Amino acid sequence: MTQNRILSHMLAGIVRDYGEPVMIWQAGTLLGTLLVAWLLARLVRRKLDSHRRARHESVRFGAESLHKALFPLLGGLLVWAVQTALDDYMSTSLLELALVPLIGIALIYIVFFLARRVFGRSGQAHAWLSITEKAVSVMVWVGMGITVLGIQDEVLRWMESVRFRVGTAHMTLLSLTTGLMWVCATVIFALWLGSVYEDRVMRAHSIDANLRVALSRLGRALLVLAAVLTSFSLVGIDITVLGVFGGALGVGLGFGLQKIASNYVSGFIILLDRSLRLGDTINVSGLQGSVTEIRTRYTMVRGLDGIETLIPNEKLITDVVQNHSSYLTRGYAKAAVQIAYTSDLERAMALLVEAAQGVERVLDDPAPAAYLAGFGADGINLELGFWIEEAAKGTAGTRSTVNVNIWRLFKENGIAIPYTRRDIRLVGGLPAALGGAVEIGHAQTIGEVQAEGADAQAGLGVDPGTGTARDVATGA
Structure with a gap:
């Protein structure tokens, strides 16, 4: 029975039209539509390439996925338009089946583009980027397989039947999955908007550099907050319950999180009062280096030896900071x-x-x-x-x-650089420990013997005058 329901959907249409002239017409229409989509994607890609050359590395890193999404996205839109127009005149089972991979692959690359703009700010892959891409790829490919088989209704009914409780709330597997998807989608979209907003703000050279950083950080935080609240509303969670969470957060800030909160507040103070700027050479607690990045929690300082150190922002507010770049760089x-x-x-x-x-x-x-x-x-x-x-x-x-x-x-030019010299005076005879030094096999002067005695006495580690320095003077 399940097999009949499966074959009654897309696969049944393909089996029915196989070997019929209508299948040739559908195949020709699909190839022509995809050729037009490929030409349009190539034209749009050239336009974007000319604009991309002037952008920084993180934008180019994300734009690669957007370029890959152009062909399946345009192809899906054109195939859908053609399928809708021909549906009243002929069977369009092949066109309907082709829509599934086209839209699915386009969705994957669009999510890749958003994720790389969010998690690949420096033009390099991030751990969260890899996790996001793998999770999205698995979900989309599973969804495409379910859609082709035509069992999406059965899967949704099964997920709706799986019920459980979270606290006092009754939830189903479908509502939980839908809620998580909405939360992830809205947060990633908000982070992408924040990334675009930050790019625009950081390119506004008429605004002070510290103010640009503060505005970009504040804008991204507000967008993420709005995304979380919106996703909770879409899922059906009452936002008023966040009041309890806010109270608990306040207690936590008062005890265990006060240092973290202090660093965040200090970061905004540094950015707004412009006491430090990017590129300044500072000295704090014996560490001297150049400020390379000012974050909301810490400031990154690259020392003269090239080692980068993370300094909590609170330390830059409470400690004495010497700024060597406030008026000169020499x-x-x-x-x-x-x-x-x-x-x-x-x-x-x-x-x-x-x-x-x-x-x-x-x-x-x-x-x-x-x-x-x-x-x-x-x-x-x-x-x-x-x-x-x-x-x-x-x-x-x-x-x-x-x-x-x-x-x-x-x-x-004959300018002499002197070195330390000491004159050692021996009072009395040589000590018994040096008696063997006098018995030598060749002729020596009295001065040479005394010099040997002086060197040996110096090796004993006793001062001739005070008994505390290197040389020794012995009395009779």
Whole structure:
């Protein structure tokens, strides 16, 4: 009996028309309609390609699915129009059967387009994107199979017969499935609208960058909220029950979720008061880097070593934040060096200035300057100060180049860089532990023997004057 009902639908029409002239007419009409649809899809695709080249990667990523949906969508519409027009004059079983895969495949690619715009913002696949595409593909293909077999009414009646309770509400498998589908569809559609809205807002260069980010985040949140409320209404859930949920959420925010709520509120404050901007170089709690992204919960900072750190927005509100980009992007650097007292001081200071000239990213205005920082125990302390352009990119390489130039110029011009020297005085004879050092196989001077004794005493780790430093002085 079930087989008869199945064959009485689409498959029965195909079996009836098979071998008849009307089947040839339907096949010719279907091929001609699909050829027209293919030409139209190709024309529309060219129009979209010219517009797509000016868009960013995430839009191009989603547009690929939209292009794939053009042919089955246009083909389905044209086949439906032709089938409707010829239905009164001839059998259209083949056209009716062709509508199922055309509309189904078009629906799959349209959902892919919406999902990739929502979950593929950076032009790369997301975990939720893969789950959504697989779930939609399975549901659509199952639906197409049920439609071709003509058992959709039996399946719906069976789903309606499966009843259960959720709390005090009586539900069926059909109502639950329909509700979930409506919720998913409305939320994905709202996220897609939010994505389009965010693209438009972010391209409005007349608006401040922080304000654009705040408006896009707020717009997407409102659209998602409206989608959830709308889907609940369509399913039949009373929205007034959300009042209880809102009260519970308020209690949760007061206890366990207060940090999360504080970060979200702090994020909107940062975006609205424009205290930080994208690209600013900041220093917070010893971490220095460039602000690459300001989210509603955290701010992403890329350090000078290239490592990205997520900083909770609350920390940027409550802690002291140094902004190095508020009025300039250059940074001040110093190179310290010591020269011998016998060296030419004025010549050394001139060589310091010369060492910083011509180095990449070292600014000529303000010009590098050399300073006499002080007089040390072993030599004269000099300091070279210079400004580096775009210090947020790092200063270590530039300072290294300047130090190499200093070493080279000092070596070429005879400027000596002193090193620490110590004079050790031995009082009395050598300790017994060093007695073996005097018995040597070749002639040595008294000064050499004393030097060996001094080195050995230094290895003992005792200071000659205080008993706490490296060298030792022994008394008689």
